[in-house]
Every structure is written in C-alpha cells, then in structure tokens.
Amino acid sequence: MMKYPIYLDYNATCPLDERVLKAMLPYFSEHFGNPASRSHLFGWKAQEAIDIAREQVAELIHANPKEIVFTSGATESNNLALKGLFEHFSPEKNHIITLPTEHKAILDVCLHLEKLGAEITLLQPDSSGMISPEAVEKAIRPNTFLISIMYANNEIGTIQDIAKIGALAKKHNVLFHTDATQAVGKVSVDVREENIDLLSMSGHKLYGPKGIGVLYVNAKSDAKNLVAQMDGGRHQRGFRSGTLNVPLIVGLGKACEIAQFELKKVAKQTENLRNQLEQGILQHVAGTSINGHIEKRLPNVSNISFEGLDGERLLDSFKEIAVSSGSACTSASIEPSHVLKSIGLSDELAQASIRFSVGKYTTQSDIDFTIHYVKEIVESLKL
Numbered sequence: 001m002m003k004y005p006i007y008l009d010y011n012a013t014c015p016l017d018e019r020v021l022k023a024m025l026p027y028f029s030e031h032f033g034n035p036a037s038r039s040h041l042f043g044w045k046a047q048e049a050i051d052i053a054r055e056q057v058a059e060l061i062h063a064n065p066k067e068i069v070f071t072s073g074a075t076e077s078n079n080l081a082l083k084g085l086f087e088h089f090s091p092e093k094n095h096i097i098t099l100p101t102e103h104k105a106i107l108d109v110c111l112h113l114e115k116l117g118a119e120i121t122l123l124q125p126d127s128s129g130m131i132s133p134e135a136v137e138k139a140i141r142p143n144t145f146l147i148s149i150m151y152a153n154n155e156i157g158t159i160q161d162i163a164k165i166g167a168l169a170k171k172h173n174v175l176f177h178t179d180a181t182q183a184v185g186k187v188s189v190d191v192r193e194e195n196i197d198l199l200s201m202s203g204h205k206l207y208g209p210k211g212i213g214v215l216y217v218n219a220k221s222d223a224k225n226l227v228a229q230m231d232g233g234r235h236q237r238g239f240r241s242g243t244l245n246v247p248l249i250v251g252l253g254k255a256c257e258i259a260q261f262e263l264k265k266v267a268k269q270t271e272n273l274r275n276q277l278e279q280g281i282l283q284h285v286a287g288t289s290i291n292g293h294i295e296k297r298l299p300n301v302s303n304i305s306f307e308g309l310d311g312e313r314l315l316d317s318f319k320e321i322a323v324s325s326g327s328a329c330t331s332a333s334i335e336p337s338h339v340l341k342s343i344g345l346s347d348e349l350a351q352a353s354i355r356f357s358v359g360k361y362t363t364q365s366d367i368d369f370t371i372h373y374v375k376e377i378v379e380s381l382k383l
C-alpha cells in the first residue's frame with residue numbers, strides 16, 4: 001500500500017530510524033540522571049551514555065571523542081564556530097571567506113558579525129555551485145582568520161573540494177570551518193585527512209532526532225580557543241554550558257553508528273533511485289534541466305528547473321509528493337532561492353525549480369509513481 005504524499009524531502013529532515021528511537025527511550029525514563037551528577041549511579045549511568053555517543057559521533061567523522069561538542073543543532077554549531085572565533089581573533093584578525101550559496105545559518109551570522117566589524121568575502125561559485133580552491137587561496141589576506149565553506153549544498157547537492165581547501169587553509173595558517181550538515185551520513189567525511197578545524201552537523205539529517213547537533217573542534221589547532229557563546233556551568237569543557245540532553249545525544253550517537261555501518265549501501269541505493277527519478281523526469285517532461293554539479297553531488301538529491309512554469313502553482317499542484325522549492329517561504333510570497341540565484345538562475349527559473357531528495361526509506365514504487373505524477377501535473381499546468 002502506498003502512502004500519500006510520498007516523502008521526497010529528506011534534505012529538510014529525515015524520519016527517525018526505529019533503532020535510534022529504541023536506544024533513546026530508556027534515557028527519558030529509567031536512566032534520567034544528569035551526567036554532571038558525579039556522586040551517584042544515576043549520574044554515572046548518564047555520563048556513560050554520553051561517552052559512548054561521543055565515540056560514535058567521533059568515529060563517523062574520524063575525530064577524537066574529546067573534540068565533539070554537543071549543541072542544539074547545526075544552526076547553533078555554525079553560530080558558535082563563527083561568533084566564537086570572531087570574538088577570539090578580532091580586532092587584529094577580522095576577515096572571513098565564505099560563499100553566497102551557504103545556508104542562512106552561516107550567511108545571517110556573517111551579516112551579524114559585519115555589524116560588529118567583521119569583513120566578509122563572498123566568493124562567486126561557478127554555475128554548478130563549485131568554488132575553485134585557487135579562488136579561495138587568492139582571497140586570503142593577512143587579517144583572514146577563517147574560511148567557512150559548506151561540505152555539500154542543501155539545495156543542489158554540490159560537494160566542494162574540501163580536502164584541497166583544507167590543505168591550503170592549513171598552509172596559510174587560516175582556520176577552516178565546514179557546515180557538513182548535509183554531508184555527514186551521506187558521504188564519507190574525514191576531519192583529519194581533509195584538514196578540517198571545525199565542522200557542524202545535525203542529528204535530524206541522518207535519521208536521528210531534531211534539536212541536537214555537534215560542533216567538532218580540532219583540539220590541535222587554534223580552533224580550540226573559540227569563545228563560548230553560552231555562559232553557565234562550564235559543561236563540555238566550557239565550550240557549551242547547559243545540562244546535556246541525554247536522550248537526544250544517545251539518539252544522535254546511535255544514528256551515527258548506523259550511518260557508519262550503512263553509509264555505502266544507502267549511498268548506492270539512494271543514488272540509483274535519484275538517477276532513475278532524474279532521468280525519468282528529464283526524459284518525459286520538456287523544458288527541464290538539472291541544477292548543481294552532476295558528478296560532485298550528494299547521492300540523494302536532484303534539483304530540477306521546470307522552464308516556463310509558475311513555481312508557486314507548480315509546488316501547490318504537487319499534492320501527492322512532499323518536495324521543496326528550496327525557497328524561503330514567507331506568508332506573502334515565495335522568495336526565489338538565494339542558492340539558485342547565486343549560480344546564475346533568473347528569478348523566474350529559480351522559482352520554477354524543485355528539490356527532490358530521496359532517502360533510505362524511499363522505494364522503487366515511490367520513484368515510478370513520482371515520474372508519472374510529475375509528468376501529469378506539468379502537462380495539466382501547460383494546458
């Protein structure tokens with residue numbers, strides 16, 4: 001039995017893996033202790049669970065468990081990285097290099113920091129969303145303290161040349177932060193090999209719970225000097241005060257363990273379904289084109305433009321599939337995606353673009369249905 005609407009918005013969020021839920025449940029009830037309670041069994045039990053989760057997260061990204069700082073999500077991790085480092089380095093060093101295709105959780109932090117005296121360089125990516133490491137290197141100045149470039153784009157899936165950017169950041173003694181929210185769990189990420197100093201990730205993008213994320217902070221670099229943005233009980237070695245949310249952390253840990261185990265299988269499976277969906281739509285629907293890099297791209301996402309169609313009507317008409325326009329929806333109007341505009345699409349074409357993102361629970365019949373459904377809807381709109 002097929003359930004409608006069919007969920008094709010895994011880049012927005014994923015359903016919780018049942019094994020994750022099962023791991024979390026005892027920590028809401030039986031094992032309710034506060035890991036900061038050092039003097040009794042309740043606290044020890046909670047601390048033990050946190051230690052295991054830290055190891056599970058660290059293993060997935062090849063970090064050391066003590067470099068894992070739990071936050072409320074990638075938004076907080078990005079805020080902590082950029083604001084925390086700016087506070088440490090300014091006023092001597094105040095320059096950040098980033099991209100206009102970043103998530104708002106980077107761009108809006110940069111706008112905030114600009115008001116406090118930061119200088120921000122937004123490098124222009126090419127039409128596939130890629131930035132060349134050479135362009136990044138050229139933008140480095142004596143007052144640059146940070147390069148912040150996302151691992152993989154949430155709307156178009158383009159994967160940046162992270163290892164090369166990491167190497168040149170190291171060569172120039174500049175810190176390198178990557179928002180890897182969409183990459184971790186979908187492609188292999190190695191903070192050591194790729195010379196990443198700080199990395200943001202989020203639980204709900206890898207079949208874990210919402211409201212929990214991580215900032216990886218390289219203990220061997222200057223990243224460790226970032227200034228905490230939350231003052232209080234000096235939890236997590238002072239990086240982020242606040243009682244640890246044990247059930248969510250346990251869930252995130254379990255999600256990372258599963259992701260590590262299943263990564264290759266899920267990547268292959270989603271890529272196969274994504275390719276079928278993409279080719280089916282391109283073949284059957286005239287005026288369609290793909291946005292983003294064709295090869296260097298997340299395996300699960302396809303962003304497709306439907307030329308000549310009204311984007312708002314298109315999205316409204318897709319009642320039986322849950323997809324996204326990749327645009328910020330406000331009550332009054334749909335703003336064209338800043339990512340698509342940054343890679344050169346007109347407002348009209350950006351608005352007439354749809355992000356399809358599949359996941360490990362997407363089935364073959366979901367894809368077969370969607371190809372025919374999209375064709376039918378587009379034809380009806382063209383009448």
Ligand SMILES: Cc1ncc(COP(=O)(O)O)c(C=O)c1O
Pocket residue numbers: 011012072073074075076103105150152153154179181182201202203211212213
């Ligand atoms: C690239 C990227 N960064 C940051 C975020 C924000 O993550 P969170 O929901 O954990 O705050 C998202 C989620 O949409 C994302 O895709």
